[in-house]
């Protein structure tokens with residue numbers, strides 16, 4: 168369900184949550200790129216927010232703002248920045264390298280009660296407090312499946328976030344998928360696992376598809392079989408609640424095809440490769456954080 172600007176109804180002002188309705192004011196996305204679009208699509212298409220309560224701004228890419236306005240019915244922050252002054256929640260969605268400039272650009276416009284929700288990899292709550300002052304701040308790590316309401320998001324909040332704002336932020340993030348509250352330091356691991364995760368899965372699909380084509384299948388048939396295999400395996404994990412190792416054993420006939428396939432994975436140190444993948448991404452998330460906090464200290 169997607170609300171449109173002419174779709175006036177009081178219920179559209181509210182987040183609908185299982186535990187009741189949570190009132191939410193306007194939201195401004197500072198940095199309206201791919202991740203912002205994924206979240207906007209999730210909350211607008213999911214009926215979580217009315218698009219008239221959602222504003223977007225960029226540094227210079229006005230064409231992108233027009234595209235988002237056309238596609239989702241959201242509004243563009245005007246040069247006087249009125250939307251920033253009125254906003255109840257600011258979503259920071261720039262690249263880590265641009266966050267200091269973005270915070271310097273908006274700091275003077277925010278009302279003192281505005282809360283902040285960051286989706287930026289690596290950048291700490293302390294860095295945001297440094298740039299935007301002491302205020303309620305949530306640091307999250309969603310993923311691009313937010314576009315279809317299937318994000319796996321981790322979030323951590325500072326002490327200034329009260330119960331009401333916490334519910335609002337959790338409700339907003341629930342609108343784009345599942346949410347897990349974690350310690351701030353654990354967000355580096357969340358980033359490595361589920362923030363970057365969709366890319367690993369797509370990479371694996373590319374590899375499976377190439378291998379299937381080499382074995383004589385058409386790309387179309389291979390693609391359909393792979394997608395259904397991922398969907399089926401993931402639904403089995405969720406619905407049966409079984410350990411993955413048990414489900415794997417159920418597929419593996421003694422001396423059969425699966426055993427041959429798994430042996431090839433083991434011979435090529437599959438688990439070591441995956442461990443290195445997650446570890447490298449985790450380390451990079453920490454690097455992005457320390458780069459941005461040392462930039463703060465230089466300023």
Ligand SMILES: NC(=O)C1=CN([C@@H]2O[C@H](COP(=O)(O)OP(=O)(O)OC[C@H]3O[C@@H](n4cnc5c(N)ncnc54)[C@H](OP(=O)(O)O)[C@@H]3O)[C@@H](O)[C@H]2O)C=CC1
Nearest residue numbers: 198199200201202225226227228261262263265269287288
């Ligand atoms: N992509 C992903 O899968 C995920 C990304 N993230 C995080 O989301 C963040 C955004 O990533 P992504 O959406 O891919 O990046 P994009 O490059 O698509 O978008 C970044 C946006 O920030 C804008 N911007 C830059 N400087 C400023 C500024 N000073 N004021 C306002 N806007 C500004 C850019 O506008 P302009 O072009 O005008 O400069 C651009 O539209 C990153 O920090 C990333 O770590 C988190 C989870 C998953």
Ligand SMILES: O=C(O)[C@@H]1CCC=N1
Nearest residue numbers: 288310358362363364
């Ligand atoms: O690659 C990145 O840095 C971002 C963070 C998680 C997914 N994309």
